[in-house]
Amino acid sequence: MGLPRFGRPKGVEMQGKLSPNLFVANCGLAVGLSHDTIASVFAAFGEVNGVFAADESGARVIVSYCDESSARAALEALDGHPCPDLGGRTLHIRYSVLQPTAPDQINDSVPVSLVASDLNIPGLYLLHDFVSAKEEEELLASIDERPWKSLAKRRVQHYGYEFCYETRNVNTRQHFGELPSFVSPILEKISLFPNLDNAASIVLDQLTVNEYPPGVGLSPHIDTHSAFEGFIFSLSLAGPCIMEFRRYTDGDWLNNNKKTQTPENGSNFLRRAIYLPPRSMLLLSGEARYAWHHYIPHHKIDLVKDSVIRRGSRRVSFTFRKVRADPCQCDFPQYCDSQR
Numbered sequence: 438m439g440l441p442r443f444g445r446p447k448g449v450e451m452q453g454k455l456s457p458n459l460f461v462a463n464c465g466l467a468v469g470l471s472h473d474t475i476a477s478v479f480a481a482f483g484e485v486n487g488v489f490a491a492d493e494s495g496a497r498v499i500v501s502y503c504d505e506s507s508a509r510a511a512l513e514a515l516d517g518h519p520c521p522d523l524g525g526r527t528l529h530i531r532y533s534v535l536q537p538t539a540p541d542q543i544n545d546s547v548p549v550s551l552v553a554s555d556l557n558i559p560g561l562y563l564l565h566d567f568v569s570a571k572e573e574e575e576l577l578a579s580i581d582e583r584p585w586k587s588l589a590k591r592r593v594q595h596y597g598y599e600f601c602y603e604t605r606n607v608n609t610r611q612h613f614g615e616l617p618s619f620v621s622p623i624l625e626k627i628s629l630f631p632n633l634d635n636a637a638s639i640v641l642d643q644l645t646v647n648e649y650p651p652g653v654g655l656s657p658h659i660d661t662h663s664a665f666e667g668f669i670f671s672l673s674l675a676g677p678c679i680m681e682f683r684r685y686t687d688g689d690w691l692n693n694n695k696k697t698q699t700p701e702n703g704s705n706f707l708r709r710a711i712y713l714p715p716r717s718m719l720l721l722s723g724e725a726r727y728a729w730h731h732y733i734p735h736h737k738i739d740l741v742k743d744s745v746i747r748r749g750s751r752r753v754s755f756t757f758r759k760v761r762a763d764p765c766q767c768d769f770p771q772y773c774d775s776q777r
């Protein structure tokens with residue numbers, strides 16, 4: 438979603454200055470208020486040019502008036518008071534400043550597809566409704582009665598082998614045993630996965646369960662080639678998200694996992710994005726697995742085909758992989774740590 442070029446006012450910066458633009462906190466799509474509703478309330482004080490998301494929180498907006506006197510009247514009337522027409526929410530309003538466009542705000546959105554074939558990334562597949570609502574409930578209940586490990590922003594569970602986030606690899610000498618029986622029906626369905634001639638022969642032996650709170654995503658990365666084989670299956674449960682794919686033109690395995698979350702390099706990568714609804718199964722194989730970074734933007738809301746989709750109270754993913762025994766011999770040496 439493109440952000441407007443209005444900033445949050447900083448202290449003295451705005452002292453004594455008026456502006457036709459207001460920065461309004463505690464207001465926006467993530468708290469159930471559409472931009473049309475907000476515009477209609479603020480229109481009581483003058484002609485509104487537009488209402489924009491102030492940032493990716495979904496809870497802060499910029500209300501832009503045609504003139505400064507309208508902004509002043511709205512600020513004086515609405516700041517710090519519960520607003521009955523906006524669900525009784527207390528708004529926190531400041532003047533906003535227009536900022537020069539930062540290079541990383543240019544083209545910060547990418548259209549989100551609903552089907553994998555639209556992305557044109559070889560080896561990428563998405564199956565909707567891979568599990569039923571009942572199976573989803575049972576899987577969530579099973580992991581909720583097992584211990585979580587807390588990372589900085591999300592929680593994880595590892596089965597089969599521990600995944601080490603420092604090295605982005607697995608310790609193959611430390612095997613925890615078989616994958617738990619509650620995922621057996623999923624492994625059974627994976628063995629019947631369409632588009633894969635040899636799906637039945639893939640023995641997946643590592644499972645990472647990720648639990649993301651709303652607004653938490655995952656930095657762009659390629660799963661380490663030397664750690665895992667060529668098929669990565671990821672089941673989405675509980676809440677939706679979007680996943681962005683980036684093919685960097687300066688592929689370099691050393692830097693594969695050091696890409697920043699904003700496209701500050703602008704034009705040096707291709708971008709595609711797909712919507713992952715709950716109960717869908719994503720398969721990364723071939724080029725999609727070996728050459729494209731995958732990334733979950735840190736958004737509370739996503740824009741999917743002109744609809745605003747709010748991330749649920751949590752998203753849980755089950756990522757199934759096979760730990761690699763021999764060096765990777767993929768066709769993408771520029772992204773491959775085994776071939777350097």
Ligand SMILES: O=C(O)CCC(=O)C(=O)O
Nearest residue numbers: 645647660671731754756
């Ligand atoms: O949450 C997901 O769907 C993806 C997880 C992932 O990419 C990973 O664990 O490497």
Ligand SMILES: [Fe+2]
Nearest residue numbers: 658659660731
């Ligand atoms: Fe990954």
